[in-house]
Amino acid sequence: MWAEVLEECLKQAGLAPVSWTNYLYLTVGGTLSNGGISGQAFKLGPQISNVLQLEVRWVRAFYDSFRTFTEDQELLVSMPELVEYVEGFVVLDEQSLHSSSIAFPAQVNFSPDFDGGRKVYYCIEFAVHDFQQQQGGSPADHVVELVSARLSYLKPHVYSVEVSYFDFLNRVRMEEESLRSRGLWDVPHPWLNVFVPKHGVERFKDLLMDTISPGEFEGPILVYPLLTDRWDGNTSAVVPSSPDGVMYIFSVLRSTDPARCDSACVQGIMEQHRRLADEACRDGGSIGAKQYLARQQSPAHWRDHFGSRWDRFVSRKARFDPMHVLGPGQGIFPRTDSVASSM
Structure with missing residues (x-):
């Protein structure tokens, strides 16, 4: 398991790889055979393409405009000398806001108006590593201030906290434990992961949101940019054609509650995902997406x-x-x- 690799690396030498998957309780061979991605991949490429003793300054900023949200994400990935990690997610309702805050060890005083489920918000999270101090660079707090000043988030809703490198990389474990405590881990997880070229993100977001009822949705929806030139074209991984070199990963990481969603319901969600993926990936369509970790029909x-x-x-x-x-x-x-x- 990657979690064991991380623990041993930090225990023995205080060193570790720099590109990871979000969830660490996966086999090493399993993720390496598929690439392995997270918010670090924009800078370092997928896990297969890639070690430092450090602390992490973890930052979250909130948005009410999808366009501003994506523009700021692209600004962040254009600053690899300052920023080590960039991700983002959709805030559907109070429940998704609470769930997304389980692993984030800082008080978040964000109480948006969801207008009865008709409005959603977005959150960017990025990370700055404190090893920059050891290398003679700017202290992490100063870097966070410098970077945050260039973002167009909803003022004053930016939150920052320092965490250990291990706790930062192991953050999804806390979310797993929360789901386990609610009986929502060992259940069907109809997931969908799609690479969308920059020109198609608005259209895909609209298609995706048309399939989601916030009050009935359990799980995160991750949205963040990747750079296509970080992907080795000699592998069998398939990424979309994107002339400007930017694509987005949309990860719909759903959990289903057996008390509310039986097998027919799960099959309905999977069929909904298939239709969405077919439209997004349709040859000659306006989006031009490609599925990641796909399971094609034939x-x-x-x-x-x-x-x-x-x-x-x-x-x-x-x-x-x-x-x-x-x-x-x-x-x-x-x-x-x-x-x-x-x-």
Whole structure:
């Protein structure tokens, strides 16, 4: 598990990798085989592309405009010499505001008017590492002030707190424990992760919000930018074409309450996600998105997903796994009869 790697690194040497996934209780091989992303990926690339003793200054700022929210996120990722981590999320209602604050160890005096569920808000979070002091750079507090002064958040709603490097990286564990305490961890989690090029973010956000009823939604909706040139084009990971080099990850990380959402309800959510993804990823459509950690419906859908990179992918599969032993559950390549009969 990545959490164990982090604990041992910090225990033995006070050092650790610098690019992580948000949730650390995943296997090392599992995330490396898919890339591994979080708000650090804009600067360092995915986990597979990438160690420092430090504390972290963790900052959150709130917005009522999606456009301003994304513009400020792009401003932050343009300052990699100052900012180490950038993410953001949608604040649907009081419950989502509370849930998102579980791991953030500072008092947040933000009490917005959700207008009966008709209005949503947004939150940017970014982090500055205190190792800059050791390298002769600006103290973290000064960096936070410098960066925050350039943002157009809802005044005065910016909040900052210093936490240990371990606690910052392990923040999702606290959210997991909260869900476990409410019986919402070992339940179906119909998730959707989509890479959206910059030009399509407004359109995709509107499509997504049309599928969500705030009072019935449980879980975070993450939205943050990534830079396409940090992704190695020699891997099988597929990212959308984005002329300006910026794409957004939309992660709909839903939990379903069995008392309110039975199997038919879960299937309905998954079908809703499929329709949303189909529209967003439609060849020739106005959005031009690509699914991350996709589960396509058929080999033909996989071919559409890979696009111009399909032939290279097929060639590599034929060279390195001609019997189709690896990854049959994804439905990209059916197993040959001889392999299936020997299993």
